[in-house]
Amino acid sequence: MMRLSPRPKALVAVLASALVTLASSPSTTNAAAAPSVGCMDQWLFNGVWRVKITKVEPQMDGGTQVGWQVTEVWRNGTDKEVAPGDTLSQPQVLELKNGSKISTSDTNTASMSNSMVSSHDFPASGQFTYVQIFRAPGAFDPTSKPVGLDVTFDAAKESQYRFQPHFTTGHSNFHFKLDCEASAAVANAAGGSSEIPGVQGCMNQWMSNGIWRVRVTAIGPDSPDGTQIGYAVTEQWTNQTKRQVAPADTAVTDQQLVLANGDTIASSNSAGSTMSSQKLDFHEFAPGESMTYVQLFRPSGFNDANKPVKLIITFDAKAQNQKVNGPHYTAVPPNYRISLGCVK
Numbered sequence: 001m002m003r004l005s006p007r008p009k010a011l012v013a014v015l016a017s018a019l020v021t022l023a024s025s026p027s028t029t030n031a032a033a034a035p036s037v038g039c040m041d042q043w044l045f046n047g048v049w050r051v052k053i054t055k056v057e058p059q060m061d062g063g064t065q066v067g068w069q070v071t072e073v074w075r076n077g078t079d080k081e082v083a084p085g086d087t088l089s090q091p092q093v094l095e096l097k098n099g100s101k102i103s104t105s106d107t108n109t110a111s112m113s114n115s116m117v118s119s120h121d122f123p124a125s126g127q128f129t130y131v132q133i134f135r136a137p138g139a140f141d142p143t144s145k146p147v148g149l150d151v152t153f154d155a156a157k158e159s160q161y162r163f164q165p166h167f168t169t170g171h172s173n174f175h176f177k178l179d180c181e182a183s184a185a186v187a188n189a190a191g192g193s194s195e196i197p198g199v200q201g202c203m204n205q206w207m208s209n210g211i212w213r214v215r216v217t218a219i220g221p222d223s224p225d226g227t228q229i230g231y232a233v234t235e236q237w238t239n240q241t242k243r244q245v246a247p248a249d250t251a252v253t254d255q256q257l258v259l260a261n262g263d264t265i266a267s268s269n270s271a272g273s274t275m276s277s278q279k280l281d282f283h284e285f286a287p288g289e290s291m292t293y294v295q296l297f298r299p300s301g302f303n304d305a306n307k308p309v310k311l312i313i314t315f316d317a318k319a320q321n322q323k324v325n326g327p328h329y330t331a332v333p334p335n336y337r338i339s340l341g342c343v344k
Helices: 009-019 108-118 271-281 317-321
Strands: 036-040 049-061 064-076 093-096 101-103 127-135 146-151 174-181 199-203 212-222 230-239 252-259 264-266 290-297 308-315 336-343
Touching (some): 049 174, 108 127, 212 308
Antiparallel strands (some): 093 101, 230 290, 252 264
């Protein structure tokens, strides 16, 4: 599998349209329908995305309030890497108590903020927390509080794309009521988010899946110019087969660095981290050969307080094991879940 650099942000929607194949007819099950409704801190799920709102705050410019900012948590509820823009996410709309609305398309500030999530590539089960800015386009009344938030998608058009994950619940859109708080039972009721299965391990522990023997030996700061922008994970890989082979030939997929708050950083999240992964992917290992390399993880916005807790390395065993003349994975599943808080 050849990894490419992340998509240019402005071209997400164009690429999504260009790379898919249209089905013969639109699906009726994914047509526009009433939204799924929830409260603050409540997960809502539409078959692709699992989303919740955790905080609403004033958005300030200097000492003047110019709008509102909303903290959102998004999770990929599918087994494929996908961005919200690929599934035709629309501008979000914030509803205020006086009946007025602020859209993320109203100002450049809000639109750029929205692009952080719409163009973010989520690995399978990946999570991303970000702050959505709703800056008012004109006169602003700070006394009129937010009461609702609409997160919408063009489900009718998206359903025509054969090779994208599709909305399955009949309620592709979300409406969050910002003046109510979900109970603990309701907050955790929505599905669509599952842990990637894999063999559990610790730092310095060798793990085997029949093709690759892997261990993590160190984790440190990624500071190319003296300022930390991410994390650097030192890994050792050994070819367990009796043939020359490269990881790219064995259906290796993105690595994920899991942070303390549940957010994940994919190894393909930036050009720099993609280049570091290619040092592994395209290295031709002789039988029994080992290699040490450093995998970089660079989030969209770095927060040193949000520490890494786990590394997930995944492989597409189904695709690899269907190859007649290729080496096969013997572990089921062949993925690794390596805790960074224990050492063996």
